[in-house]
Amino acid sequence: MKKRKIVIAMTALLMLGGTAVYAAAPQIKGTIQNFKYVLNGKAWSNSGKPILVNGQYYLPVNTVKEATKTNITIDKAKGTVHIGEKLKETPILNEEVNYYNAALTRDDAYTGDFKEVILAKKAYSSSIYLKPGAIYQSLVLDVSAIDKDSTIIIKNRDKKEELKSLFVSKETQEQIELNISGMKEVEVIVEANGGNVVIYPTSHYK
Template identity: 35%
Template sequence: MKWMSKKTVLISFFIVSMLVSSFGSAYAAANLEPIKAFFNRSVSFVLNGERWEPKDTKGKPLSPIYYNGTNYLPVRALAEALKVPIDLDASGQIIYIGGKPGEKTPIFAVPMEIDNIYAVSTKDPAETLVKDTQFKQILKIDQYGDIVFKIDRKYKRLVLNAAVISPGEHEVEFTLYNAGEAAGNAAETALEMHKVSPDDPVTQMVFNVEGLEKVKIHVQSHLLNPYIYARIVDTSYFDNGDSSSKNP
C-alpha cells in the first residue's frame, strides 16, 4: 500500500476545498455546464456617449467573455453602470435585476436634500405625533418646502404618506418634479400632483418615479403663502411595485 506524500495531501485538500467553495453543493455542481470560451480583450465600450470600462467590485477591469459568437458581460458590472439595482438570492439562485418585487426602502434611508428652514426633519416626540399616531421621524413643512431624493433609477414608485395637522387651514399640494441634472427645462414641469386636506387622515399618495435619477417633492398650498402645517411621515417609502397603481 502506497502512502501519499504530505504535499500530495495538501494539494488534494486544496482542490477539494476549492470545489466545495465554488459549487457549494451537489445541486449546484449538477447545474453547472462547462463550456469553451475566451476573454475578448479587443472590445471597448461606449455608454451613453462616453467611454466605459467594466470593473469588478474591487475596481479591477473586466473583459467580456466571447462564446459561440456572442460577447457576455458580468451582470453586476452592467447593471451598476446602467444604474439598475441588482440583488442575488443565493439560496434560491435568483438574480434580481431592477430590484426585488415588494421590497420597500424607507424615505429616510434614501439620500435626501432639505433646506432645514422650510422643510425640517425631526424625531421630537412632540412633533412626530400626527393625527393621533406616534411616528418615529417626520418631515415637517409649515409654509412650503422642497425635498429632493437621489434615487439613481433604482425605484419605480414613491409611496408618500402625509397629513395636514391643526392649525392647518388649507389644502396642500404635493407635486413631483424631475430634479436630475439632465432634466434641463423639463425640471420645471410638474410630473404628478396630489392634494391632502386638513380634514383627511394620514393619506397615501403614489408617485411614478421610474427611470429618474433625482426627484423633487414640492409641498405648498395653491394659495402660495399661508401656513399649511404639512407632515410627511416615516412610513413613506420607495419600491419597485406596479408604477401604474392608483392611490388607495
C-alpha cells in the same frame, strides 16, 4: 443596411417581471441592428441598438427600462437582475434626503405615533429632495396637511418635469404612489400659504 459585428458576453435574459438569476456564459458573436424605434405608435429616439444573436434580438437594458418605465437593476455581486418593484420596502429616510424650508422634527405636535417626521413649514414654499438613485420602481409617500389645506407638487428633478399635483385637505392623510423608474432625484414641493405638511416615515421606495 450596414451592420457591425461585435463580440458580447450574454449574462442575462430580460423579462418584464420578477427577478432573473444569471451566470457568466462564453463569449458569442452578435450583430448590431440599425433599427428605428416606434413607441406607442410614434417615432422614438434612443441610442441603444438591438443586437442579433443566433436569430434572437436582444435590447440594451437601459432602452427597455426607459421605454417600459420598468426599473431594471443588475446586482453583479449576487448574480441577479431585478425587474420591477423590490420585494422589500426601503424607507425614504434610508436614502439621502435634502431639505429647503423643511426638516426632520421630533416635536410631538406633529409626530403622533412616530419618533420623527419630515415637517414642511407653513407660510413658506418648501422642498424635500429625495434621492432614490434610479434603483427603485415606485415611490409611496404618506403625507398629512396640518392647520390648513395644502398643495403638494412632485417633480422628476432629473428632467425638471411635474409628475403629480395633489390638493390635501386640512387634517387629512393621503397616500401618493408614483412610478419613479430611472429617476435619480425627486422633488416634493409644498406650496406657500398652506398649512404645515408632514411626511411620515412610513413613506418608502419599492
